[in-house]
Amino acid sequence: MAKPKKGTSQERNEFIWGWAFILPTMIGLIILNIYPIFKTIYESFFKTGDFGRGNVFIGFQNYITMFKDAEIWQAVINTFKYAIVEVPFSIAISLVLAVLLNRKMFGRSAYRTIFFLPMVAAPAAIAMVWRWLFNAEFGLLNHIFGTSIKWVSDPKIAVFSIAVIGIWSIIGYNMVLFISGLQEIPGDYYEAASIDGATGIKQFFHITIPLLSPTIFFVTITRVIGGLQVFDLIFMVMDRNNPALYKTQSLVYLFYQNSFVENNKGYGSTIVVLLLAIIMIITVFQMIAQKKWVHYN
Amino acid sequence: MKNMKKFISLGLVLVMMATMLTACGSKSGSDSNSGSGGSGKLTVAIWDNSQQAGLQEIMNDFTAETGIKTELQVITWDQYWTLLEAGASGGDMPDVFWMHSNEAVRYMSNGILLDLTDKISASEKLEMDKFPADIKEMYEWDGKVYAVPKDVDTIAMWYNKTMFDEAGIPYPDGSWTWDEFYEIAQKLTKEDGSQYGFACNPSNEQDTWMNIVYSMGGTILKDDNTSGFDDPNTIKAMEFLDKCIKNVMPDANTMSETGTDVLFQSGRVAMISQGSWMVAGFKANDYLVENCDVARLPKDATTGQSVSLYNGLGWAASATTSMPEEAFQLIEWFGTKEMQTKQAELGVTMAAYDGVSDAWIKNTDVFNLQPYLDTMDNIVFRPHTNATLSWWNPMVEELKKPWNNEESMADACANITKQMNDTIAQEAN
Numbered sequence: 128m129a130k131p132k133k134g135t136s137q138e139r140n141e142f143i144w145g146w147a148f149i150l151p152t153m154i155g156l157i158i159l160n161i162y163p164i165f166k167t168i169y170e171s172f173f174k175t176g177d178f179g180r181g182n183v184f185i186g187f188q189n190y191i192t193m194f195k196d197a198e199i200w201q202a203v204i205n206t207f208k209y210a211i212v213e214v215p216f217s218i219a220i221s222l223v224l225a226v227l228l229n230r231k232m233f234g235r236s237a238y239r240t241i242f243f244l245p246m247v248a249a250p251a252a253i254a255m256v257w258r259w260l261f262n263a264e265f266g267l268l269n270h271i272f273g274t275s276i277k278w279v280s281d282p283k284i285a286v287f288s289i290a291v292i293g294i295w296s297i298i299g300y301n302m303v304l305f306i307s308g309l310q311e312i313p314g315d316y317y318e319a320a321s322i323d324g325a326t327g328i329k330q331f332f333h334i335t336i337p338l339l340s341p342t343i344f345f346v347t348i349t350r351v352i353g354g355l356q357v358f359d360l361i362f363m364v365m366d367r368n369n370p371a372l373y374k375t376q377s378l379v380y381l382f383y384q385n386s387f388v389e390n391n392k393g394y395g396s397t398i399v400v401l402l403l404a405i406i407m408i409i410t411v412f413q414m415i416a417q418k419k420w421v422h423y424n
Numbered sequence: 425m426k427n428m429k430k431f432i433s434l435g436l437v438l439v440m441m442a443t444m445l446t447a448c449g450s451k452s453g454s455d456s457n458s459g460s461g462g463s464g465k466l467t468v469a470i471w472d473n474s475q476q477a478g479l480q481e482i483m484n485d486f487t488a489e490t491g492i493k494t495e496l497q498v499i500t501w502d503q504y505w506t507l508l509e510a511g512a513s514g515g516d517m518p519d520v521f522w523m524h525s526n527e528a529v530r531y532m533s534n535g536i537l538l539d540l541t542d543k544i545s546a547s548e549k550l551e552m553d554k555f556p557a558d559i560k561e562m563y564e565w566d567g568k569v570y571a572v573p574k575d576v577d578t579i580a581m582w583y584n585k586t587m588f589d590e591a592g593i594p595y596p597d598g599s600w601t602w603d604e605f606y607e608i609a610q611k612l613t614k615e616d617g618s619q620y621g622f623a624c625n626p627s628n629e630q631d632t633w634m635n636i637v638y639s640m641g642g643t644i645l646k647d648d649n650t651s652g653f654d655d656p657n658t659i660k661a662m663e664f665l666d667k668c669i670k671n672v673m674p675d676a677n678t679m680s681e682t683g684t685d686v687l688f689q690s691g692r693v694a695m696i697s698q699g700s701w702m703v704a705g706f707k708a709n710d711y712l713v714e715n716c717d718v719a720r721l722p723k724d725a726t727t728g729q730s731v732s733l734y735n736g737l738g739w740a741a742s743a744t745t746s747m748p749e750e751a752f753q754l755i756e757w758f759g760t761k762e763m764q765t766k767q768a769e770l771g772v773t774m775a776a777y778d779g780v781s782d783a784w785i786k787n788t789d790v791f792n793l794q795p796y797l798d799t800m801d802n803i804v805f806r807p808h809t810n811a812t813l814s815w816w817n818p819m820v821e822e823l824k825k826p827w828n829n830e831e832s833m834a835d836a837c838a839n840i841t842k843q844m845n846d847t848i849a850q851e852a853n
Contacts, residue, residue: 177534179513264682264692280677367820368625368680370828387506389817390530 164403171396179392189397198373199381199398203405205286206377210354212290213297218346221298225305226335239306243299250296254363257292261364277371279364285371289360297353301346308342309335340421348413355406358383378402465493466750469518471504474704478772485766486757492750512536517742519751523571525562525735529810532565538741541568543752549760554778558805559736571738572759573776575767577700578803579635579721579732580795581605586715587612587619587694598720598730598795602636602664605695605722609672612694621672623684623693624665626823629816630733630806632697637661638731638804639724645807651815651844653837666826666833676827688716697721700774700796703788707771713790720795732799735806736776815847 171189173182193199228238245253260267261278269275278288316334325333336343358379365372376384378398386395470479476498483494497518499507505527511517512531523531531537544550552560555573563571581596588595591611600608609621624632634644642658645651652658673679674687685702687693689709698706706712723730739758741751757763764777771787774796781800785793809815822840825831831839 177530178509178536180534262681264678264687265690277677277681280681366680366683368627368676368824368827370676370680370824372824387509388502389814390509 167396167399170393171400173393175392177390182393185393189394192394193397193401199378199401201373202376202378202381203401205375206355206357206379206402208286209290209293209357209377210351212287213293213354213357214347214350216290217294217297217301217350218343220294221301222305222339222343224298225302225309226331228302229306229309239302242302245296245298246300248296250359251363253296254292254360257295257360258364261288280369280371282371282374285365285369285375289357289364289375292360292364293354293357297350301350304342304346305339308339312338337422341423344413344417344421348410351409351413352406355402355409378405464747464750465495466520466747466754467495467497467518468754469497469499469504469508469521471499471501471522472701472704473498474708475701475772478704478767478770481770482758482763482766482772483754485763486754489757490750490753492753494754511742517744519745519747520739520741520754522574523563523738523740525806525808526812526816528563528571528738529565529808529812531740532563532568532570533810536743537570538743538745538748538751539568540570540572540741540752540755543756544569544572547756549756551761551777554761555759555776556736556778558734559738559776562736562805562808563738563740571740572755574737574739574758575701575773575776576734576736576781576800577774578734578796578799579631579697579699580799581695581697581719581721582688582706582712582716583695583719584688584691584693584715585717587691595717596719596722598798600719600722601725602639602722603725606664606668606672609668609695613672617674618692620674620687620693622668622695623673623679623687624668624697625676625679625684626820626827628684628697629820630735631699631702633662633665634733634807635697635721635731636665638733639721639727639729640664641724641727641729643807645809649809649848651841651848653841653844659834659837662833662837669827676824688712691715700793703791703793703796704771704773707788707790716791718791718793718795720799729802730799731802731804733806734800734803809848809851811847811851814851815844818843818847 170182172184172186174185174188175182224242228235228242258279259265263269263275263277263280266278268278276284279285312335316338317330320330320334355377356379357377361375361377361380362383365375369375378401382395382398382402384395385391385398468479468483470476476496480496483496487493508517508521508531512534517536523537544552550572552572556576559573559576560569563569563573583596585595593608593611596605596608612619612621614620637644637652637658640657640661642655642661643652644658646655653662669676674693679687684693684696685698688696689711691711706716721730721732739755741748741755745751758767759777761777761780764775765780765783767773768775768780768782768784769787771784774781774784781797785797787793819840822836822843826833826836
């Protein structure tokens with residue numbers, strides 16, 4: 128393809144306007160995302176001094192400490208446990224809800240609004256409410272079921288209880304994305320399928336899921352990343368004295384503890400770099416795997 | 425490829441939204457900050473909600489007297505230090521704020537706090553010799569003074585009168601021993617788990633278990649700045665505590681989920697040991713007003729001592745404040761005898777100023793606060809080193825194990841000893 132030596136004035140114009148339109152986003156990304164990423168990687172090689180002064184270069188020492196630190200690996204396990212529960216359940220539930228709420232039915236907007244509401248509430252407020260629902264002594268859940276399960280302080284189940292909150296708060300958002308995807312699917316397919324005698328369930332698996340796969344893929348990618356970054360729910364629900372904390376704290380929680388509570392920003396940065404690496408690897412695998420199951424028309 | 429494009433544009437919109445949201449956030453943040461410098465308003469930051477009303481009144485008096493406007497912000501304990509740290513690392517700090525023994529050295533040695541030495545010696549209103557020496561020294565570094573003492577706090581035992589009546593036990597008069605305390609707690613613990621004698625979390629250090637350690641002749645930190653957890657008396661006290669955990673307290677899950685003060689307020693626990701700083705909040709609670717009162721901490725039978733830890737906050741100012749003169753005027757105002765008395769009278773906290781805490785005892789007639797003052801004859805300053813938090817937090821963390829029966833108390837003490845000594849040795853370098 129022969130490149131034009133000199134663009135026409137219209138091409139130049141489009142070039143300038145194109146950049147002008149993405150400039151706000153670019154600046155935001157560079158200042159708020161890209162620069163901090165490199166700054167964090169840089170700081171992970173330092174023993175940071177108080178108030179960001181007197182940083183001492185220590186090479187890979189933080190990384191060596193981290194790889195020997197059992198707490199970190201427990202946090203990796205905790206983070207994965209959370210994500211493995213939150214992501215599939217939130218996607219499956221919201222997919223079913225989206226299909227149900229995509230039909231013509233009475234009170235459709237009301238239902239959609241109700242399911243989307245958790246998304247509007249502040250995560251901290253949600254966590255506070257759930258903390259009391261889960262409370263073993265006075266909590267509503269134990270009261271209704273007549274049980275005395277220690278939802279958030281039994282090390283075996285606490286991380287799953289937290290995941291329940293995560294699922295509950297993200298369903299509405301996933302659902303809205305799925306509904307918009309569903310509306311892209313032409314009605315003819317369903318019509319043809321029902322003439323051929325396909326049941327609703329068959330239609331769901333053979334028409335809806337394949338044609339919705341780009342949206343499902345997008346939601347999966349963003350939810351896996353979001354799930355691995357879980358912090359606020361754990362921070363708000365788990366008290367420092369909580370015996371289940373060790374088996375519940377996520378990587379971001381440990382990052383917060385180290386960076387902002389213990390004031391060891393260098394080590395905190397190292398933890399975040401580990402998380403970044405994990406997320407990158409998983410996302411690359413997802414990108415490769417999508418060729419097998421995502422259909423772009 | 426239509427869908428792929430949509431996917432990308434959706435992603436871009438999301439990123440843009442996130443950028444916009446954060447941009448909005450930081451904008452409103454800088455607005456409020458420019459308000460503090462530009463319009464000549466002093467921002468004051470504290471972490472205790474229950475002291476807000478009283479301090480606001482004292483600050484209103486200050487504004488009426490000097491014409492300097494002030495703005496009081498209350499931030500929760502955890503976020504307070506995150507915010508201050510961020511401010512000190514290059515952002516905006518409040519002009520005047522509280523300092524705590526956990527963090528004071530770090531802030532003083534890095535020049536984050538305004539040097540008040542000359543201003544204090546030139547002041548006609550401040551009488552520094554009226555403040556407790558331990559607290560004054562806490563806020564001195566390298567011969568310079570960085571904060572004016574705000575208050576002192578001591579520890580006493582809260583008990584539920586109704587539960588004592590029900591069990592036919594006379595109210596404690598402060599002459600009891602820890603062994604008698606344990607027997608009472610046992611009697612007040614019901615088999616069905618509906619009521620327990622006592623409650624204490626690993627993080628109830630200053631207000632509960634450290635007092636037992638010092639009463640029994642142990643120590644947290646020895647004079648040579650090494651760990652006191654290998655001291656036989658400390659171990660004895662921790663073993664006593666262990667006995668309480670196993671026999672007269674709710675299980676660790678319950679205490680951590682609900683909090684010992686909430687358990688006490690909801691009538692599940694008969695006794696808790698708490699600091700004087702909690703009184704302002706407790707007197708607003710109807711259940712506590714009706715059912716509860718205060719006694720001095722028990723003595724140890726061997727040493728005959730009833731020891732309370734004490735601590736005191738200081739009023740400090742930011743070294744980068746745009747109004748150092750006004751900031752000092754406010755700190756000076758808080759430190760005068762009149763305002764220290766007023767602070768006590770309003771029931772905010774006990775005063776740091778010598779001899780005016782009687783007014784605090786009289787701030788309420790629903791509780792007998794005299795034990796908090798009586799205990800002043802046998803007090804130990806809250807243990808601290810130059811970087812207290814670096815060993816303090818792991819210490820609390822380690823204690824969660826015996827609390828949960830994952831480790832014996834003796835092993836926990838041995839681990840804490842090693843860990844503390846390592847950390848404190850690093851501090852010196």
